Amino acid sequence: MLEFSVFRALSDPTRRAVFERLCGHEMTVSALKAGFTISQPAISQHLAALRSAGLVHERRQGRFCYYRADPRGLTPLAKWVDRYRVFWPERLEKLKTVLKEMDP
Amino acid sequence: MTRQSQPATPVIVECDLSEPPGKVWKALTVPELLARWLTPNDIRPEVGSRFRVEPDIECEVLEAEPNRRLRLSWRERQEDSEDCQESRGDFPESFVESIVTFELTETLTGGTHLRLVHEGFEVVEAGAAPTQLLMAA
Numbered sequence: 294m295l296e297f298s299v300f301r302a303l304s305d306p307t308r309r310a311v312f313e314r315l316c317g318h319e320m321t322v323s324a325l326k327a328g329f330t331i332s333q334p335a336i337s338q339h340l341a342a343l344r345s346a347g348l349v350h351e352r353r354q355g356r357f358c359y360y361r362a363d364p365r366g367l368t369p370l371a372k373w374v375d376r377y378r379v380f381w382p383e384r385l386e387k388l389k390t391v392l393k394e395m396d397p
Numbered sequence: 398m399t400r401q402s403q404p405a406t407p408v409i410v411e412c413d414l415s416e417p418p419g420k421v422w423k424a425l426t427v428p429e430l431l432a433r434w435l436t437p438n439d440i441r442p443e444v445g446s447r448f449r450v451e452p453d454i455e456c457e458v459l460e461a462e463p464n465r466r467l468r469l470s471w472r473e474r475q476e477d478s479e480d481c482q483e484s485r486g487d488f489p490e491s492f493v494e495s496i497v498t499f500e501l502t503e504t505l506t507g508g509t510h511l512r513l514v515h516e517g518f519e520v521v522e523a524g525a526a527p528t529q530l531l532m533a534a
């Protein structure tokens with residue numbers, strides 16, 4: 294379920310840009326908005342999607358909310374790519390067998 | 398944790414084969430042979446040839462230099478498992494696009510050094526331009 298939402302959340306270019314701006318920077322929505330042409334409610338909507346996917350962390354302090362990217366949220370993507378670290382060696386072992394069985 | 402946050406790290410597998418590059422090339426590009434180690438397919442070793450690996454993966458030949466180099470685009474649809482249907486919300490269908498390259502080099506003993514690189518993973522919304530998976534450090 295989490296993997297699913299991570300892929301969906303990052304497939305939108307604007308949402309992806311919001312996520313990237315929050316990598317290594319903690320910001321309020323209004324600070325974040327400065328880099329975008331879209332409205333603050335639109336930014337908030339993207340933040341909500343990123344939060345529900347576990348990609349962005351929210352911290353409340355007084356009447357402000359600070360957001361930052363949570364790199365741990367990317368773990369499902371890393372696991373997805375890691376499947377191929379198993380897939381290809383297995384397939385290449387099969388390829389070796391096929392090569393042995395081929396006519397010269 | 399840092400390593401886990403870099404899923405765009407390419408997958409690289411290398412091996413030495415005793416068969417010459419010409420024979421390995423056949424195993425990569427002749428449909429009946431490719432079917433025996435990867436997937437049933439209708440590959441043609443020419444740019445633009447498309448085939449499927451498993452129901453959810455579509456491939457296209459991007460480069461085909463006989464006995465040297467085969468480059469494929471590898472586009473995998475994100476499967477929605479049943480318990481995900483409800484959480485789909487307003488997110489459209491997405492794909493992960495990547496590139497698979499096979500490089501063949503003749504070894505001193507007449508065999509082949511095979512280097513496989515699977516890289517450039519990008520999340521793509523159906524119908525939208527790809528966004529490179531830039532990962533947080």
